[in-house]
Amino acid sequence: xxxxxxxxxxxxxxxxxxxxxxxxxxxxxxxxxxxxxxxxxxxxxxxxxxxxxxxxxxxxxxxxxxxxxxxxxxxxxxxxxxxxxxxxxxxxxxxxxxxxxxxxxxxxxxxxxxxxxxxxxxxxxxxxxxxxxxxxxxxxxxxxxxxxxxxxxxxxxxxxxxxxxxxxxxxxxxxxxxxxxxxxxxxxxxxxxxxxxxxxxxxxxxxxxxxxxxxxxxxxxxxxxxxxxxxxxxxxxxxxxxxxxxxxxxxxxxxxxxxxxxxxxxxx
Amino acid sequence: xxxxxxxxxxxxxxxxxxxxxxxxxxxxxxxxxxxxxxxxxxxxxxxxxxxxxxxxxxxxxxxxxxxxxxxxxxxxxxxxxxxxx
Numbered sequence: 354x355x356x357x358x359x360x361x362x363x364x365x366x367x368x369x370x371x372x373x374x375x376x377x378x379x380x381x382x383x384x385x386x387x388x389x390x391x392x393x394x395x396x397x398x399x400x401x402x403x404x405x406x407x408x409x410x411x412x413x414x415x416x417x418x419x420x421x422x423x424x425x426x427x428x429x430x431x432x433x434x435x436x437x438x439x440x441x442x443x444x445x446x447x448x449x450x451x452x453x454x455x456x457x458x459x460x461x462x463x464x465x466x467x468x469x470x471x472x473x474x475x476x477x478x479x480x481x482x483x484x485x486x487x488x489x490x491x492x493x494x495x496x497x498x499x500x501x502x503x504x505x506x507x508x509x510x511x512x513x514x515x516x517x518x519x520x521x522x523x524x525x526x527x528x529x530x531x532x533x534x535x536x537x538x539x540x541x542x543x544x545x546x547x548x549x550x551x552x553x554x555x556x557x558x559x560x561x562x563x564x565x566x567x568x569x570x571x572x573x574x575x576x577x578x579x580x581x582x583x584x585x586x587x588x589x590x591x592x593x594x595x596x597x598x599x600x601x602x603x604x605x606x607x608x609x610x611x612x613x614x615x616x617x618x619x620x621x
Numbered sequence: 622x623x624x625x626x627x628x629x630x631x632x633x634x635x636x637x638x639x640x641x642x643x644x645x646x647x648x649x650x651x652x653x654x655x656x657x658x659x660x661x662x663x664x665x666x667x668x669x670x671x672x673x674x675x676x677x678x679x680x681x682x683x684x685x686x687x688x689x690x691x692x693x694x695x696x697x698x699x700x701x702x703x704x705x706x
Contacts, residue, residue: 498640499644502644502648503651506651506652507651510651510655540637542635543634544637545637546640547637550640554644554645554648555648
């Protein structure tokens with residue numbers, strides 16, 4: 354049985370796809386057979402971030418509709434042979450994802466994979482609800498900013514009432530906070546909510562803090578998940594996040610301002 | 622941050638503290654609504670419309686609350702403060 358992980362947020366643009374790509378790649382690099390699924394029907398982007406956009410032939414909706422089988426639609430990652438991508442369809446049909454269809458695909462994938470990472474679209478429409486419905490674990494991606502934190506709380510409500518685990522009275526989904534685009538320097542000057550602030554408001558366990566980093570844009574420009582860039586702070590922070598997801602106890606990094614030289618401190 | 626910024630920013634109050642305060646209030650409100658059925662806001666509106674046919678009241682004077690006592694029993698509590706005259 355695979356563990357189903359949804360990467361969700363409510364708000365758009367907070368880093369769900371970046372995080373899905375990084376976390377799925379990290380799990381696979383640690384030797385776990387992983388598939389990452391794009392649930393953003395009509396606005397496919399995970400393939401671009403993963404750098405496999407030119408290899409998409411069949412997609413998630415084709416598989417649900419029986420127009421292709423899973424083996425035809427799954428794209429094997431070129432960097433890591435334990436990693437597969439199931440791209441979203443570009444159809445404009447809003448009802449392309451059905452609970453039965455998604456459930457069947459996830460059940461089939463469960464036989465073969467250890468982890469299924471579901472990259473949720475923004476919002477609380479069908480795609481987002483389907484991405485979280487079957488989840489065992491939720492990674493609530495949040496920016497230290499008012500609208501993102503509020504939307505994350507809305508999504509926590511959905512996880513607790515609209516998921517399969519809630520409907521079947523099973524053990525609730527394990528919810529984790531992933532704080533992205535964090536600037537320790539701005540937290541220090543009182544311009545940005547701190548990790549502790551966000552954790553106190555949302556009251557869920559912290560999985561990781563990803564610092565605001567130029568490496569993220571550079572990585573998506575070239576279609577390489579940022580976790581591959583182990584020189585970068587963001588890449589290392591994602592590696593720590595994956596280790597914590599696998600149960601390791603690792604201290605937080607990149608949450609306090611780095612030391613600056615004397616000249617830089619004076620002239621900025 | 623340069624030395625100059627340090628002197629400048631220390632005088633201003635922290636906007637992060639304001640953000641936290643505002644979020645705590647809105648999130649608490651959001652959570653209190655979390656387990657209520659979707660029809661509740663509309664039902665509240667309609668109840669207010671009916672009362673307004675007879676007495677002029679504002680929205681703040683009506684509180685509608687649904688309490689789930691156990692699995693078989695939910696209590697709908699309607700509280701209307703009528704004006705003196």
